[in-house]
Amino acid sequence: MQFEVWAPQADRVTLHCEGVTRALERDPVRAGWWWGEADARDGTRYGFALDDGPVRPDPRSRRQPDGPDGLSAVVDHGSYAWRTKWAGRPLPGAVLYELHIGTYTREGTLDAAAERLGHLAELGVTHVELMPLNPFPGRHGWGYEGVSLWAVHEPYGGPDALKRFVDRAHELGLGVVLDVVHNHFGPSGNYLPLFGPYLTDTHQTPWGAAVNLDAPGSDEVRAYLVQSALAWLRDYRIDGLRLDAVHALKDTRACHFLEELSTAVDALSADLGRPLSLIAESDLNDPRLITAREEGGLGLHAQWNDDFHHTLHTALTGESQGYYADFARAPLAGLAKTLTGGYFHDGTYSSFRGRGHGRPLDRTRVAAHRLLGYSQTHDQVGNRAQGDRLAATLSPGLLACAATLTLTAPFTPMLFMGEEWAASTPWQFFTDHTDPELADAVRRGRRREFAAHGWAEEDVPDPQDPATRERSCLDWSELDGEPHARVLAWYRRLIALRHEQPDLTDPDLADTKVAFDERQRWLAFRRGDVRVAVNLAKEPAAIPLGPRKAAVLAAWEPVEAPGADGVLQVPGESGVVLLQA
Template identity: 40%
Template sequence: MEIKRRTVGVNVNAGGGVDALIWAPKAKDVKLRICNGRIDIPMQQQDYGYWCLQTDKLKDGDLYRIVLDDEKFLPEPASLSQPEGVHGHSQVVDLNAFKWSDQSWHNPELEDYIIYELHAGTFSTEGNFDGIIAKLDYLKNLGINAIEIMPVAQFPGDRNWGYDGVFPYAVQNSYGGPKGLQQLVDSCHKKGIAVVLDVVYNHLGPEGNYFDAFGNYFTDKYNTPWGNAINFDDAWCDAVRQYYIENVLMWFRDFHIDALRMDAVHAIKDFSPKHILAEIRENVDALMKQTGRKYNLIIECDLNDTRYIDQNNNYAFGMDSQWVDEFHHALRITAGGDRTGYYEDFNGIKDLAKAYQDAYVYDGQYSAHRKKHFGIPATGHPGKQFIVFSQNHDQVGNRMLGERSSQLFTFEMQKLMAVAVFASPYIPMLFMGEEWGEPNPFLYFVSHTDPELAEAVRKGRKAEFAAFHAEGEAPDPMAEETFNQSKLQWDLLTDEPHAVMLAFYKKLIYLRKYMPALKFLHRNQMTVKVDEQKQILKISRWYQNDFLTTIMNFSDEVQETNMPVSERPWNKVLDSASPEWNGPADAPMTLTSGQKVQLQPQSAIIYALK
């Protein structure tokens, strides 16, 4: 595998022309069409279904298509830019033309990440990469040191969550294209902010998906929720594996991305002796040796299988970290959320206590939702291998009305849930706008240009929520208004109670970054005690001589509990119920060993040993 440069697709060479390598085993004849002048240049057939060409007639910025058997005039699967959309011409991009200024940049340690998930289209008024750049000072001031951008691979139209992308190498034109993304990453690094990019390697979207005309990118051996699986282990899979491995390397090498978050890897079907994730790991390790930079591989996986994150086993995949949805689910139920769908498996505060202790709630028990025993223990895996949150794009956007926590829980409960995330020995993640209690929903939206597909999506969304007719109609995902409703309202930051919530989050993030017992994610330096009757959870953590206790009251009543036994007095660090944070009452500033403390309803207090 070539590590230093991209080999698939059309790439600008040292002479200013291009080297083209197209995988099209289904074709008997392949030509590259230069769209300006309609010049067709024959490509030379090679082994394993590849076709190659070197020409000085095509340069950076030129438009082109691939001609298959003189019948199909298609955009190129590894295109770097689709300025006219998914059905339009592909564009040559010189990835080395950008002038980087981040030579002294150092990716923060993964355990130090404070992640902020955002959607490029709805995060700002502009709805593009420039809009994100304009808000970097805000994010820096908040205390964020890593942003996670939802997928930017080219999708139909200009409104989409990003998971319907059909050109994994092409950066969405309406966001700013490849050069816009390079500028965003460079700007983030200037501000001391790492960039995590969400990528989708488990399926491709339906509209603009011309892959099948070229080669065996898919296999019917397996089914996924989105149709046939990507071919990682069937006949002709070698080229498909290379295609995706090179995609990973490109984001790190040519876009200076610091981490990838790989969507739903449990839907990647691969029974090869070496799993595609393990091969990606090997190639990323080789790239790190070459560049001297650290790149992180983060996954979304709902299998509770440590093989994905085990880095000391030849048969494991070696990913750096994973999202932990079960922490979220347990927290939502503890906070009073509905136990519908997959939430039926969670029983509230006892499960939340287990999530703190064991990362996975299900690590071998019987799951009523799955109708089977599920999961294995995550014993021995450090806290940095787990990312936790009280909201994310899925858990908000997959609700029929896209309600955020600000619309589902009280102001006091929102603060308590924030503390619950930051008190954990795991990496915390925020979903854009959560820090000021953004009231606008985050809805599901698309902008398909195929009328039949658009109508199918509308009907599918309505059918999905047919049982919820009492709540009204599911918003039309195709409507521009659905997209506009999902935009953040930046003018709320100085209004109350949003300004107080924002200040509260700033304080929490500050404590997480500068209090050693919170900063260092040692799962074995923690005790968890739960009182189910009072709905109280005590999390005690320590690092060297730094000790702190977080006490959370999830009940709707004032509760009393004892402070942990200690040789020194306890000093209050944060009190969510303080009038400073619009709460009802202050807890004492200082408490002695074992002294009783009164907790206000839906509140959290953090005490540290003096």
């Protein structure tokens, strides 16, 4: 078997493979590359030593059986016998479900999560979006401090467990999206800087030196990231990638890294004959991210839309701290703006940033499905001091309103695991750092962050305490109790309507018409022949829908269809979906 590694600054590179040591040769064609051959098979342990240094794992390791600091292992992807013939699922018309393997079940493994995928198929979602799976120190964590971008976290089950998970999802008709992190590498177990200029001081990020996308040596770093992305889509049959915080990708080159990545993914999609998607997390409000490359954009297929979340969250909760301030001034007006224009900040002043932010989205060039809409995500729940979900403070009726707006809006809807039954469990920030100094720094940093907002230290969960992760695991016994069963039935009904009514997946943002009353706290909108109305107030609301007859398709509380005057009487804290005759 041939082994190779990019180590442009080394004078000597030695392969250590199952007790055999072999000096590698410089590649005569590819500058900075070393290669050599050794006997190996699936599971063979190996590593590289640079000059006189210790043996380190392969930067392109496919498996880390003993964690980020251990030796790498060979993975023979051809040895797995796939059960499912899969043609893929496109993003238009999709309903996504964000899931964290370590807390979706108490076991916290891919195999245990696969056993629960039937619930999602019955719910009606089309894609499971997995939070990051790259190896990280310890057993439990969010996954955003991973290293070894080709490998699967071993406590989750390793490479074959991911294949079994994907196989099971595809058997049930579910696509799989994987969250990948290209904007930084984990602080522990990261040996990349020893091998080459993977980082650069040319730019700084919240995590320190930036990933090298535009300084000397960046060609190989960009290739490292692109090839790892393609490996997930090809070797594991993943259907799409969620790209973490792309605004932190510092790149001044004429061809941006994201354009290079989208070009490669589209080429692989054509080669495989199935749709592949790239979904960005971005706070830039820059429509060029999701504009086609031939029209001057970067060619990503979709992006998370935090503006929709923020307007919805403030309308539901009344919160106005931090970045919620601009959205809280007139939340229903903000909802109306996002429902019809995509972004709230489209060049407007952002008081949180102290400057103008964003640019308008051209509704004639960008389809609505390219924006993901949600009422909760791992970020928006887990980055609260106590990781409290909306269900911790809102009535079941307001939760139903949130679901109504999310699942009937023009955007591709996404749910956060457990929200569909109003899970009572929090989802808190937890880590399992094996380095005591790093563990203490994370603990102190977390508490210092929230102390600035008035939180007492003892009220902020210790990320390193195993109980913090335990509290964050879903309680599957809740599904049959109330109000959980009723909320779950409502989600199922709304998702079914989204699949049944073509107007609910119409990609034309401009076709959405909205009316609202900020004081009385109701909002209604029309998408083709479908009418949606929510009343966020405790008191009933009389909502004028117009003279056309309409039949009730779904209602959280019993309602009568509008009379001859076209007025719909909606009970307090309730949502209604209607179809015009």
